[in-house]
Amino acid sequence: MKLPDLTELAVRNLRESFLRNSLTTIGISVGVASLVAMLSLGIGLQQLASRRLMKSGLFDTVVVTSRRDLRNFGRDEERNAPAPAESRILDEPTRQQIEHLPNVLEASPDIRFITELRYEDKPHLTMVAALPASAQSTDAFESVQGHFFSSDTAPEVVIQKAFAEELLGKTPKSGIDETNVAQLAAPLLGKELTMRYAQRETLASAPSTAAHGSAAAASSNGLADAAYSVVSREQKLKIVGVADLDPESMRGPTRARVFLPLKLAESLHVMQPTDLRELSSAASDQPVYSSVNVRVKSPSQVQTVEDSIKKMGLNTFSILDASRSIQQFFKVLDVFLGIFGSLALAVASIGIVNTLVMAILERRREIGIMKAIGASDGDIRKLFFAEAGAMGILGGVLGVALGWAIGQVINLGTNIYLKRQSFPPEHFWSVSWWLVAFAILFSFGVSLISGLYPAGRAARLDPVQALRYE
Amino acid sequence: MSALTPSSGNNTSAINTAAIDTAAIHAEQLCRYYRMGEAVIRAVDGVTLTVRAGEFVALLGSSGSGKSSVLNLVAGLDRPTSGSVTVHERDLAQLSREELAGYRLHTVGMVFQSFNLIASMTLAENVELPMRFAEVDRGKRDSLAREALARVGLQGRMNHRPSELSGGEQQRAALARALINRPQLLLADEPTGNLDSHTGTEILNMVRDFNQQLGMTVVMVTHERALAERYAQRLIFLADGKLVGDESNHPAATDAATNNASVKAGQR
Secondary structure, three states: OOHHHHHHHHHHHHHHOHHHHHHHHHHHHHHHHHHHHHHHHHHHHHHHHHHHHHHOOOOOEEEEEEOOOHHHOOOHHHHOOOOHHHOOOOEHHHHHHHHOOOOEEEEEEOOEEEEEEEEOOEEEEEEEEEEOHHHHHOHHHOOOEEOOOOOOOOOEEEEEHHHHHHHOOOOOOOOOOOOOHHHHHOOOOOOEEEEEEEEEEEOOOOOOOOOOOOEEEOOOOOOHHHOEEEEEEEEEEEEEEEEOOOOOOOOHHHOOOEEEEHHHHHHHOEOOHHHHHHOOOOOOOOOEOOEEEEEEOOHHHHHHHHHHHHHOOEEEEEOHHHHHHHHHHHHHHHHHHHHHHHHHHHHHHHHHHHHHHHHHHHOHHHHHHHHHOOOOHHHHHHHHHHHHHHHHHHHHHHHHHHHHHHHHHHHHHHHHHHHHOOOOOOOOOOOOHHHHHHHHHHHHHHHHHHHHHHHHHHHHOOHHHHHHOO | OOOOOOOOOOHHHHOOHHHHHOEEEEEEEEEEEEEEOOEEEEEEEEEEEEEEOOOEEEEEOOOOOOHHHHHHHHHOOOOOOEEEEEEOOEEHHHOOHHHHHHHHHHOEEEEEOOOOOOOOOOHHHHHHHHHHHOOOOHHHHHHHHHHHHHHOOOHHHOOOOHHHOOHHHHHHHHHHHHHOOOOOEEEEEOOOOOOOHHHHHHHHHHHHHHHHHOOOEEEEEEOOHHHHHHHOOEEEEEEOOEEEEEEEOOOOOOOHHHHHHHHHHOOO
């Protein structure tokens, strides 16, 4: 029998016992809906997580440190690394060399120091960090009140919400802090801060000179070039923005309360903790950095960039490994959600078997007649398959629609909740076209498998027996 | 196939070699046993017979005599326990299930006592059904079904369901369906059993016309001897699964009234 005839007869038969077949089809569609719902949730959550993480700039960043950096001492990866003598200093030429590596967008030094900031004559001791202009595009600064630095050298600062509270004399509350950033920002924007800091000043001549008298350091082994003096300086800074960042976040540059433009910070030559250590070997007046943040074009190129930086004799760290395990976690989650979703479909497939076996009993005579007038076993089998398949496709389409609707409702509900908790709305639910296609095909496939037994049974029916019953 | 010349032979001539050449059906020591728990029921028990092409044969016997079982074996609906049935030189026992279905589809047309139309389908769809199995083109199917129903006088009832028709109309539709794939053999199992005598006559007139005009071989199972004598050229008697009699018969010439009825019904 040809496919159009088969389909026509199948649809006709399905219409004959409309209620029973509708119920079975609804059963399938509930199964498909639960599968679609589960998988959409899994995929949606994964997309949400990776969207967040990508935007955070974590995955395209490589942190480069010198192998001499004591902060990394004793870390696992160090044990196989070359001896510190072979490693190189993370100075300005090295930074430029890194910046010229393929796929590297930017290599910015990580400048951070603890210093005193005066606001309305009250001193506040806090961590200050330099930010490259590119930081503006990451999600950390997308919700800044006021604006980002007007230029890379402007004497401007962006301060953390918590620091703003401190400046205004408010005590930060624990738990969910509902204080509005905008309210905090209003009295502070445009105000001036005075930063007192220790400037490193390279000595031009004799190491013993202490021109400004605050402090002097010189190496005992007579390397006069490496000596410098430390001078106390002040810098006036204008508050241009208040950011709502998590100071404990994983992302390095944001672990500070006050941010300066990078070029400005560089020009200040602020005394860095590493400076003392570099004295023993640094022979030039080039700045030396404790670490450099390298931004890579895409997360997929992080590994190659990391490898080539390691070849230069430097330490690298990226969150790539962490992202791999996150992806693995979501794969496992998807599988589990898929299994639970499929369970409902498995139950529905038993419904198909039941419906079709009932149909055989009911249409026993009809099958006998068809055989008597020349239907082959194959024709009968195909007819039952077509009925199972039609229920499967119909159930699949309905199920996808139902699953999509459930997803929309959950999305809406969650976002209403999020809004009440004053979080930005999120998209948890993702029904992609391939999921739709997969769900319908899967439903079709499961239905055909369910049809195997009834179709085989109908095909084997003995026409003489079938026609004997009145 | 040429029009039938009335009964040129009897059962003795049927087994001579010349006659076997034109044999439509040949059964040889045909047996069909059923197992009912411990007991074995010998529904057909060693029947040997030959039906020539174009013959109108009646199988007579009381209920349980095995006449319907013989018909089912010839129809390819059932397989013999032993012995053989050969139809147009094809040994049915040798055919696969699939080939047997093809044989039922193209070589045999069947009508039943209970009409066996599919209740959920209209007459046109019922008549069309064998053509669906034969994979006849859709456009062609429609006109053939229309034509076949017109031939049995049901052109006005094409879109009715069987339940909306009288028994006679249903049997006429069943006849149209049986003949739609132009079979060489028409097998009728008590075709008038559920009909009043007038309607029964009408149906059998039609069957006779198909037999004569299309040269179709007809085997009819019945327990009404009078009806068989009126239409069949040969009467075969069965009892307890065995052949107990085989006599040629000279049916009455087609009377004017019935002839008119069937000609009217047979309008193309």
